[in-house]
Amino acid sequence: MKVTAILLAAGQGTRMKSDLPKVLHSVTGKPMIWHALSAIQESTTEKPVVVVGHGAEAVIKYLGDSAHTVLQEPQLGTGHAVMQAESALKGKTDLVVVCYGDMPLLRGETLKKLVETQQDNKGPVSMLTVVTDDPRGFGRIIRKKDGTVDAIVEEYVATPEQLQVKELNVGAYCFDAKWLWDALKRIPKNPKKGEYYLTDAIELASKEGLPVQAVIMEDAEETIGVNTRIHLAEVEIAMKRRINRDHMLNGVTMIDPDSVYIESDVKIGRDTMLMPNTYLHGKTEIGEGNVIGPNSIVRDTKIGNGCKVLASVLEGAVLENDVDMGPFARLRKGAHLGNHVHMGNFGEVKDSHLADGVKMGHFSYIGNAQIGSNTNIGAGTITCNYDGEKKHPTEIGEDVFIGSDTMLVAPLKIGSGARTGAGAIVTKNVAEDTLVVGMPARAIKKLERKIKK
Numbered sequence: 001m002k003v004t005a006i007l008l009a010a011g012q013g014t015r016m017k018s019d020l021p022k023v024l025h026s027v028t029g030k031p032m033i034w035h036a037l038s039a040i041q042e043s044t045t046e047k048p049v050v051v052v053g054h055g056a057e058a059v060i061k062y063l064g065d066s067a068h069t070v071l072q073e074p075q076l077g078t079g080h081a082v083m084q085a086e087s088a089l090k091g092k093t094d095l096v097v098v099c100y101g102d103m104p105l106l107r108g109e110t111l112k113k114l115v116e117t118q119q120d121n122k123g124p125v126s127m128l129t130v131v132t133d134d135p136r137g138f139g140r141i142i143r144k145k146d147g148t149v150d151a152i153v154e155e156y157v158a159t160p161e162q163l164q165v166k167e168l169n170v171g172a173y174c175f176d177a178k179w180l181w182d183a184l185k186r187i188p189k190n191p192k193k194g195e196y197y198l199t200d201a202i203e204l205a206s207k208e209g210l211p212v213q214a215v216i217m218e219d220a221e222e223t224i225g226v227n228t229r230i231h232l233a234e235v236e237i238a239m240k241r242r243i244n245r246d247h248m249l250n251g252v253t254m255i256d257p258d259s260v261y262i263e264s265d266v267k268i269g270r271d272t273m274l275m276p277n278t279y280l281h282g283k284t285e286i287g288e289g290n291v292i293g294p295n296s297i298v299r300d301t302k303i304g305n306g307c308k309v310l311a312s313v314l315e316g317a318v319l320e321n322d323v324d325m326g327p328f329a330r331l332r333k334g335a336h337l338g339n340h341v342h343m344g345n346f347g348e349v350k351d352s353h354l355a356d357g358v359k360m361g362h363f364s365y366i367g368n369a370q371i372g373s374n375t376n377i378g379a380g381t382i383t384c385n386y387d388g389e390k391k392h393p394t395e396i397g398e399d400v401f402i403g404s405d406t407m408l409v410a411p412l413k414i415g416s417g418a419r420t421g422a423g424a425i426v427t428k429n430v431a432e433d434t435l436v437v438g439m440p441a442r443a444i445k446k447l448e449r450k451i452k453k
């Protein structure tokens with residue numbers, strides 16, 4: 001059976017007071033509409049149709065080929081919005097799910113339940129409802145004696161008695177497609193506003209004696225729709241809790257989950273511990289048995305197992321296993337730290353590979369560099385990689401000892417086993433096992449390398 005979703009996302013979102021279309025505002029690092037589409041993907045069989053209007057260009061650009069789009073111009077109500085999808089879908093689907101782009105907490109499994117209910121329904125439509133004391137301006141559900149839905153009464157036309165009804169229309173429906181296309185032609189234009197309301201299709205079915213089934217949702221939180229930035233913050237917090245709960249159930253420890261912010265795509269292995277004020281963004285992947293934070297920001301970074309990242313900022317980096325960094329270390333794009341690397345306070349690494357066992361204790365900048373294993377980078381070392389026009393590479397061998405405050409003027413190669421004296425300014429390549437000192441540094445003697453293992 002073919003099940004296709006129509007996602008309504010043409011509304012203006014005036015109350016967001018934003019230049020960005022509402023459905024592109026981010027919730028846990030992904031546009032709101034991404035969350036709606038992933039719920040749809042779990043519960044339908046075909047590529048969805050998104051109805052766009054306000055900010056259409058930006059929304060279409062974001063969607064790419066993840067969805068078909070149809071333009072609703074002007075926006076004449078939820079019924080009118082669904083009408084726009086008819087030509088794209090007629091004859092191509094058995095069931096049509098309708099939901100909103102601004103309800104990012106709605107779960108795929110809830111939509112699945114809705115679809116299953118409609119599959120068993122002899123009538124043409126099933127809908128989601130929620131029972132709550134906080135009506136949020138939603139339409140009230142009026143039931144028939146037999147328990148099926150009779151009508152949906154919008155708040156602004158409801159009688160005082162109807163306003164007391166605690167069962168509300170969520171705005172998500174599953175229709176028999178054939179019936180829907182025909183019913184849309186029969187729904188009346190609202191005389192006051194000149195709009196076409198999808199809710200009137202429900203009333204049509206009921207008037208024709210066709211049963212409308214309702215699935216009462218268990219978790220009212222799923223129905224929070226975003227109309228203002230206050231709702232956006234509510235949704236963000238709820239989604240964050242949901243994400244954190246899932247990670248904890250998968251074996252991640254958080255001593256204060258309310259202070260841990262994890263975006264939707266992040267992966268974390270078991271027995272990793274996330275300390276307070278930790279932010280994990282983008283396509284970050286973290287292995288097992290790590291301790292991240294307190295006070296760390298990690299974006300688009302891969303971390304192996306057994307690492308410690310204390311009060312540090314990592315972006316576009318790779319850490320292998322048992323890396324120990326911070327406090328106050330910074331990794332920028334292309335930083336790659338091998339096994340057992342130690343990086344202490346106030347260091348920065350960019351576009352560089354530090355091989356296994358490199359130690360970089362304090363106050364250094366390493367950029368465009370390859371550093372061999374077990375090399376020690378003394379405090380205050382700088383790779384002077386930029387001459388004002390171009391970046392230049394630095395290559396440092398294994399078991400090198402770079403003395404404190406060494407300036408490595410790139411392009412430069414330092415052979416394995418070499419040493420630089422404190423304060424050296426190195427402008428020429430240094431041969432293996434050679435000690436250089438001074439400014440600019442010149443060779444003064446040949447060394448015998450001690451191999452520490």
Ligand code: UD1
Pocket residue numbers: 008009010011012051053072074075076077078079080081100101102137138139140152154168169170171197198199225
């Ligand atoms: C609608 C329902 C109401 C329900 C509520 C739940 C109708 C008439 N009323 O209310 O019963 O309780 O949702 O949130 O359907 N949209 C378009 N094109 C339009 C109009 C709306 O794409 O022409 C989209 C909006 O972008 C939004 C969604 O549809 O995502 C809902 O529209 P909104 O105006 O918020 O619906 P309400 O009238 O508040």
Ligand code: CA
Pocket residue numbers: 225227
């Ligand atoms: Ca709304």
